[in-house]
Structures are given as structure tokens and as C-alpha cells.
Amino acid sequence: MGQWDVFLSPYKQAVEELKIKLKGMRSQFNIVGANSPIEFVTGRVKPLASIYDKSLEKGIVFEPSQQLVKELQDIAGLRIMCQFVDDIATVTELIRQREDFTIVEEKDYITHSKPSGYRSHHMIVEYPVETIHGKQVVLAEIQIRTLAMNFWASIEHSLNYKYKGAFPEEIQARLQSAAEAAFRLDEEMSQIRNEIQEAQVYFNEVKEAPSVKLHAEKDKGGSL
Numbered sequence: 001m002g003q004w005d006v007f008l009s010p011y012k013q014a015v016e017e018l019k020i021k022l023k024g025m026r027s028q029f030n031i032v033g034a035n036s037p038i039e040f041v042t043g044r045v046k047p048l049a050s051i052y053d054k055s056l057e058k059g060i061v062f063e064p065s066q067q068l069v070k071e072l073q074d075i076a077g078l079r080i081m082c083q084f085v086d087d088i089a090t091v092t093e094l095i096r097q098r099e100d101f102t103i104v105e106e107k108d109y110i111t112h113s114k115p116s117g118y119r120s121h122h123m124i125v126e127y128p129v130e131t132i133h134g135k136q137v138v139l140a141e142i143q144i145r146t147l148a149m150n151f152w153a154s155i156e157h158s159l160n161y162k163y164k165g166a167f168p169e170e171i172q173a174r175l176q177s178a179a180e181a182a183f184r185l186d187e188e189m190s191q192i193r194n195e196i197q198e199a200q201v202y203f204n205e206v207k208e209a210p211s212v213k214l215h216a217e218k219d220k221g222g223s224l
């Protein structure tokens with residue numbers, strides 16, 4: 001086994017375990033018949049080529065080391081996709097309450113989007129992996145975002161690859177404006193959801209009212 005395989009092995013385990021745990025949250029909402037704030041979960045171990053690029057960017061020697069462990073906080077990466085912006089806060093709170101890992105940092109790129117237009121909520125966690133050599137704590141990054149934020153980030157990420165990070169100004173401006181459009185779409189969808197929920201409450205109240213009257217009539221022995 002190469003030295004990178006050995007180095008990345010606890011990260012692989014962390015990603016697999018965290019994927020199961022986060023998907024578990026989704027299933028638990030479904031089991032009780034509640035709307036899940038989690039649409040889907042993905043996970044990956046950072047490919048070696050990306051570890052190489054990031055090491056270069058940060059001026060770290062490209063070799064398994066404690067410095068790499070400390071400075072590359074997203075070697076293990078999990079992504080949680082939500083339908084609505086409000087769901088992000090719900091999921092974030094659920095994650096804060098968990099006792100199987102420790103949150104060491106949070107970055108709110110939802111209220112403070114990045115200059116590129118990028119939005120997501122990031123949580124860096126310390127996750128304990130049980131190995132045959134004992135417990136090994138690894139860092140993992142959990143990104144929580146809406147489907148619209150994910151759509152934008154995936155496309156921007158592919159374009160970034162094509163332009164090697166140096167976007168022509170015009171493309172950069174269009175991407176920023178597309179990010180704002182995606183955010184407006186998120187806000188509009190949240191409003192539509194709120195209106196549907198209010199309508200459902202109203203509809204249920206209206207449905208309830210005659211049935212109450214109906215029972216009262218029955219109790220009095222009234223005919224129907």
C-alpha cells in the first residue's frame with residue numbers, strides 16, 4: 001500500500017461513516033412522515049490532484065504530513081442538499097446537537113456570499129475514526145446548501161476548471177449575477193412554500209368547522 005493510501009484511509013472511512021449518518025437523518029424524517037429538510041447527501045475524499053493543487057496554493061510540501069492534516073480541512077468532504085434556504089438552518093442546528101463529532105469552525109457563506117457569488121454553509125468537524133491502531137481524529141468539511149446554490153456551484157466549478165481559476169471579467173460578472181438570480185429563486189420558492197403552508201392551515205380549519213357542527217347536531221339527535 002502506498003503512503004497516500006495509508007494517509008487517506010481514515011478519511012475514506014470518515015466519509016463513508018458520515019454519509020450513512022447524514023443519510024440516516026433524512027430517513028428518520030421520512031419514517032415519521034415528516035418533510036425532510038435534507039434532499040440528498042453526497043460525499044467524497046479529495047482527489048490527489050486537488051490535494052496537490054491546494055498544497056501548492058498554500059505553500060505546503062505535497063506529502064502526507066501533520067501540516068497537511070491541519071491545513072487541508074476538506075480532505076473528507078460531505079455535502080447536504082436542501083430544498084429551501086430555511087432548511088439549511090434546521091440541518092445546521094441538528095448537526096450542532098450531535099455528539100458523535102465536534103464542530104471546530106463554521107463559515108456562513110449564505111448571508112456573506114463569497115466575491116465569486118458562492119453561497120453555502122460550511123461546518124468543519126473533528127470526527128473520531130476507530131482504526132486497528134486506535135482512535136484517529138480527522139477533520140471533515142460539511143457543506144450545506146440549497147439545490148439552487150448547488151446548481152450554481154457545480155457549473156461555476158466546471159467553468160473554473162476550464163479557465164483554471166482566471167475567469168474573463170465578463171464571465172465573472174455574469175456568474176455573479178446568475179448567483180443572485182439563483183438566490184432570488186430560492187427566496188421566491190420559500191415564499192411559495194410559506195403560502196402553501198398557510199393555505200393548508202386555512203383549508204384544514206375550514207374543513208374542521210362543519211365537522212364540529214355535524215357532531216354537535218348528531219349529539220342533539222338532529223337529522224342529517
Ligand code: 0O2
Binds near residue numbers: 044
Ligand atoms: P438514494 O437512495 O438515492 O439517496 P454513493 O452513496 O457512494 O453511491 P456518493 O459518493 O454519496 O454515492 O455520491 P453520488 O453518487 O454523487 O450521489 C449520492 C446520492 O445523491 C445518490 O443517491 C444520488 O442518487 C443522489 N443524487 C445525486 N444528485 C442528485 C440530484 O440532483 N437530486 C437528487 N434528489 N439526488 C441526487 P444514493 O446515495 O445512491 O441513494
Ligand code: 0O2
Binds near residue numbers: 046071118152156
Ligand atoms: P473542491 O473541488 O470542492 O474540493 P481553503 O481554501 O479550504 O483553505 P477557504 O477558501 O476558506 O480555505 O475554504 P472555503 O472556501 O471555506 O471552502 C473551500 C471549498 O468550498 C471549495 O473546495 C469548494 O468546494 C467550495 N467553494 C468555495 N468557494 C467556492 C466558489 O467560489 N465556487 C465554488 N464552486 N465552490 C467554492 P475546493 O478545494 O476549492 O474545491
